[in-house]
Amino acid sequence: MNNFILEKIIDKKLHVNKFKDNVPNGLQIEGDSKVKKIITGVTACQNLLEKALSHNANTVMVHHGYFWKNESKYIHNMQRNRLKTILSNNINLYSWHLPLDIHPKLGNNAQIAKKLNISIKGYILPHVPWGVIQNSITGYEFARKIEKKYKKYPIYLNDNAPSLINKIAWCSGKGQGFIKEAYRFGIDAFLTGEISEETLHISRELGIHFFALGHHATEKDGIKSLGNWLFKKYNLDVNFIDIYNPA
Template sequence: MNNFFLEDIINKKLSSNEHDDIVPNGLQIEGTAVIKRIITGVTACQALLDKALFYNVDAIIVHHGYFWKNESRYIHNMQRKRLKTILSHDINLYSWHLPLDIHPELGNNAQIAKKLNICIQGNILPYVFWGSLKNKITGFEFAKQIEKKFKKYPIHLYENAPLHISRIAWCSGRGQGFIKQACAFGIDAFLTGEISEETIHIAKELGIHFFSLGHHATEKDGVKSLGEWLHNKYNLCVDFIDIYNPA
């Protein structure tokens, strides 16, 4: 498949032009024109690039790519090594950030709902979903369910929270800043990737269950699902590479 055609079909699938992002979405670094083998991953770190060389791929698709608005414009040290690896081996680097967080089918938040059997009811904010559980369960039961599905036990705050959970809001990645808006909407629990110092107090004082699973854990299923979609629809050879990250 042509590298720019691949960019076009994913942009259309994810409706990329509808999102104002802090990072460019699509083909960030052009490589070989013909793509036969692809790997996907969460972040375009050096470990993932090394895997790309090992598997001799033509393209890498990630959720966290390069050229963020708050990044330095100088190409030194770590960034130089990363770019040299990509350019010297003629690899295409693709990245989709917000479009891959909120897509209703392939997105990170949609995949969280699918894994945890949450019925999506709508959005509190563009990046914050809310839904309901089929049956009420205790916060501890829900934490065990999260552990079972994600192979990782979450940080669970529950002081002053109700015993059972039925309405839940969630946001993949760095979503702890939306906890107040979620609580104002009326929920029993909030799940996200990261946690901050003030989150402890907010969850306690607003009386909800709060679950922090890690940024990486909440954002690996979107890009993995995108790769599976490419394989099933276009018969492309795509492998997901999970570079361990506890955060």
């Protein structure tokens, strides 16, 4: 498939024109005009690029790409090495950020709900859905459920929280800043990827359960689901590679 045609297909699927993002979405770096083999991953780090080359892939598709709004405009050191690898090997680099967090079926937040059997009821903010757990559950039971599904036990805070969780809000990645909005909405628990120093005090004083699973862990399934959709819909050769990241 032509690389620009593929960009248009995915942009349409993810409704890219609806978003104002702090990073370009779509084909960030043009490579071979014909997309032959795709490697997907969370972040376009050097390790993922090297894995793509070892798999003879000419296309890399990620959630975290390059050219962030507040990123340095100088091409030095790490960034130089990454771009050299991409350009010298004629690799296409695609990236979708917010559109892949928010998509109601393929997105990271939708995949969290699917994995943890949360019924989505609505949205506190476009990127902060809320829902209910079918049978109310204790915080420790929910933490063990997260561990079973993600093979990783979350950071769990529960000081002054209710005994059971029924109503929960979540946001993949760096979502800890939305905990107050979620609390005002009346949730019992909040789940996200990252945790900040002040998060303990906020969750304790507001009296809600808080779960932090890791930025990487909460954003693997969106790009995987996009790759699966491309394989099923267009029979493209797509493989996901998980570069270990505990954060």
